[in-house]
Amino acid sequence: MTRFLDLPSMCRLVQQVGMPRFLRELSEAITEDYLRWNDFDKSARLACHSPGGVIELMPVADAQRFAFKYVNGHPNNTRLGMPTVMAFGVLADVATGYPLLLSELTLTTALRTAATSALVARKLARPGSRRMALIGNGAQGEFQALAFHTLVGIDEIRVFDLDRNATDKLVRNLAAWPGLRVIRADSTAHAVRGADIVTTVTADKTLATILTPEMIEPGMHINGVGGDCPGKTEIPPDVLRRAKVFVEYEPQTRIEGDIQQLPADFPVTELWRVLAGLAAGREHAQQVTVFDSVGFALEDYSALRYVHALAQEHGIGEDVVLVPPAGNPKDLFGRIAGASAAAALRANDVARPAMKRVA
Ligand SMILES: NC(=O)c1ccc[n+]([C@@H]2O[C@H](COP(=O)([O-])OP(=O)(O)OC[C@H]3O[C@@H](n4cnc5c(N)ncnc54)[C@H](O)[C@@H]3O)[C@@H](O)[C@H]2O)c1
Numbered sequence: 001m002t003r004f005l006d007l008p009s010m011c012r013l014v015q016q017v018g019m020p021r022f023l024r025e026l027s028e029a030i031t032e033d034y035l036r037w038n039d040f041d042k043s044a045r046l047a048c049h050s051p052g053g054v055i056e057l058m059p060v061a062d063a064q065r066f067a068f069k070y071v072n073g074h075p076n077n078t079r080l081g082m083p084t085v086m087a088f089g090v091l092a093d094v095a096t097g098y099p100l101l102l103s104e105l106t107l108t109t110a111l112r113t114a115a116t117s118a119l120v121a122r123k124l125a126r127p128g129s130r131r132m133a134l135i136g137n138g139a140q141g142e143f144q145a146l147a148f149h150t151l152v153g154i155d156e157i158r159v160f161d162l163d164r165n166a167t168d169k170l171v172r173n174l175a176a177w178p179g180l181r182v183i184r185a186d187s188t189a190h191a192v193r194g195a196d197i198v199t200t201v202t203a204d205k206t207l208a209t210i211l212t213p214e215m216i217e218p219g220m221h222i223n224g225v226g227g228d229c230p231g232k233t234e235i236p237p238d239v240l241r242r243a244k245v246f247v248e249y250e251p252q253t254r255i256e257g258d259i260q261q262l263p264a265d266f267p268v269t270e271l272w273r274v275l276a277g278l279a280a281g282r283e284h285a286q287q288v289t290v291f292d293s294v295g296f297a298l299e300d301y302s303a304l305r306y307v308h309a310l311a312q313e314h315g316i317g318e319d320v321v322l323v324p325p326a327g328n329p330k331d332l333f334g335r336i337a338g339a340s341a342a343a344a345l346r347a348n349d350v351a352r353p354a355m356k357r358v359a
Pocket residue numbers: 073075078084085109110113135136137138139140141160161162163166201202203204208210224225226227228293294295296
């Protein structure tokens with residue numbers, strides 16, 4: 001049977017486990033998988049672009065498990081009452097192709113993106129970082145805030161969004177969180193001033209300039225999450241050129257990340273190499289580091305395997321018959337209605353001309 005986790009089930013799972021533990025364990029799972037980088041069959045994601053957005057498929061596999069995510073990015077969706085980003089995905093057994101899990105991934109994407117941002121910042125931000133600016137207070141905002149609070153030790157966050165209602169929502173949602181001070185800023189420049197870490201997580205299908213060179217102070221770590229598609233960036237070339245830039249999977253980030261604005265030989269470092277101790281991260285306290293995050297399939301693989309185990313442990317979700325269960329595997333026809341299948345199909349065929357006459 002295939003375990004099915006819909007959005008309400010995933011919400012229950014996160015509530016039962018608790019957000020801090022969920023983010024910590026998920027970041028550990030992502031780290032473990034990045035450390036097995038060479039075990040994975042990797043590719044840049046397949047993107048279907050349209051004027052208002054993009055729909056993408058993100059596959060990845062090792063010798064045991066195959067995973068894929070369906071995800072969209074439509075920044076104008078919120079005007080229609082729909083999220084900018086929506087996702088679902090599958091975890092399957094490589095040996096047989098059997099789908100083990102069919103899961104919502106909208107909430108999970110926000111969690112895995114935040115967990116990845118935080119684990120990267122633990123490596124790249126200056127030790128003792130306490131203040132973060134959070135530019136873009138939409139669906140991803142609270143998850144980023146809580147991952148940095150829980151996993152990095154950020155205790156003060158200055159927030160800004162062009163949409164005041166988005167900031168109101170974020171401030172309200174985080175108001176009761178112990179030990180986290182959330183302060184409204186009246187501009188991006190105001191939010192960024194004095195920050196150790198700057199997270200940009202805006203949505204606009206354009207080459208946006210969220211940060212300008214004057215805003216960047218020595219030693220800052222920039223966690224650039226919203227520039228993740230051709231023609232959709234947040235960090236201008238002038239800021240990138242003065243920083244050391246880290247990416248998830250270079251072939252994909254060259255197309256989709258903020259570095260799409262720079263020549264193809266602009267130097268970048270893949271995250272897994274830093275995690276494995278094969279490449280340096282931050283080299284000195286004054287250096288500006290940038291994580292040019294676009295979201296890589298491996299993080300969804302980690303998230304799917306983590307929530308699959310958790311759902312089984314907590315008995316959450318339901319087992320659905322997505323593909324034929326045990327029985328005669330060659331009798332697919334017989335699945336329709338057992339022995340009476342042919343009769344049922346014949347009856348349906350006879351009914352159709354009658355319906356046409358009524359119409
Ligand atoms: N890198 C990744 O792995 C990853 C994962 C998920 C989402 N994303 C990206 O993160 C971004 C945010 O996603 P979301 O789900 O929160 O979207 P959202 O639409 O819910 O929120 C985006 C917010 O950005 C604000 N905004 C737009 N332009 C701005 C500007 N110039 N200054 C300040 N605020 C501005 C909007 O008002 C909105 O509130 C999207 O671009 C999405 O594609 C990246």
